[in-house]
Amino acid sequence: MNITGRLTRNAEVRTLSNEKQVVNFSVAVNDSYRNKQGERVEQTTYFDCAYWITANVARLLTKGTLVELTGRVSPRAWVNKEGEAKAGLNFHTSQIKLHGGGNRAETVQATAQSESNGFTTEGTEDDLPF
Template sequence: MNITGRLTRNAEVRTLSNEKQVVNFSVAVNDSYRNKQGERVEQTTFFDCAYWITPNVARLLTKGTLVELTGRVSTRAWTGKDGEPKAGLNFHTSNIKLHGSSRRAETPQATEQADNNGFTAQGTEDDLPF
C-alpha cells in the first residue's frame, strides 16, 4: 500500500532491548470528497509509522516534509488513562520517498544529505536529464 502525506513531527530513533533500532514518525494524509449535498468534505487520517531498515533516514524526516511511503497498515486499540477506548493506525514502512522537505529544512546541505543517502527530493522540471 502507498500513502502520501506530511510528517506531523520530527522522526525519532528508538533502540530496543535487542539493540535493533526503529525510526518512529507520524504522517497526516489529507483527502477530500463531495457528499450527497454536493458539499466538499475534507478529512485527515493520521498514521504512526515505523521504519526498521536504517536509522540514518531519521535526520531527513522533519516536521512538514512531504513523503510517499510504501508498506502495510495495521490497527491498534487500547484503553486510555481516562478509561476511554482508543484506536489508531500503524504503518509499517518498507520504502520512503521524499517529495520535498519542510521549509525549515530546505537548505543545500539537507538536499546534499538526501542525495548521499539514496533518498532524492522531488526536483523541478529544469532538473530533468532530457
C-alpha cells in the same frame, strides 16, 4: 500499499533492548470529497509509522516534509489512563520517498547489502502536475 502525506512531527529513533533501532514518525494524509448535498468535505487520517531498515533516515524526516510511503497498514486499539477505548493506524514502512521543492524527489530504500551509511538515496525526476 502507498500513502502520501506530511509529517506531523520530527522523526525519533528508539533503540530497543536487543540494540535494534526503529524510526518512529507520524504522517497526516488529507482527502476530500463531495457529499450528497454537493458540499466539499475534507478528511484527515493520521498514521503512526515505523521504519526498521536504518536509523540514518531520521535526519531527513522533519515536520512538514511531504513523503510517499510504501508498506502495510495495521490497526491498533488500546485503553488510555482514563479508561477510554482508543484506536489508531500503524504503517509499517518499507520504502520512503521524500518529495522536496520543484520536481526533485529522493528515494530511500532498503538494499540487500548494507552500504556504509545504511541506506541509498537516488535522485529522480517526476512528471507530477503538483
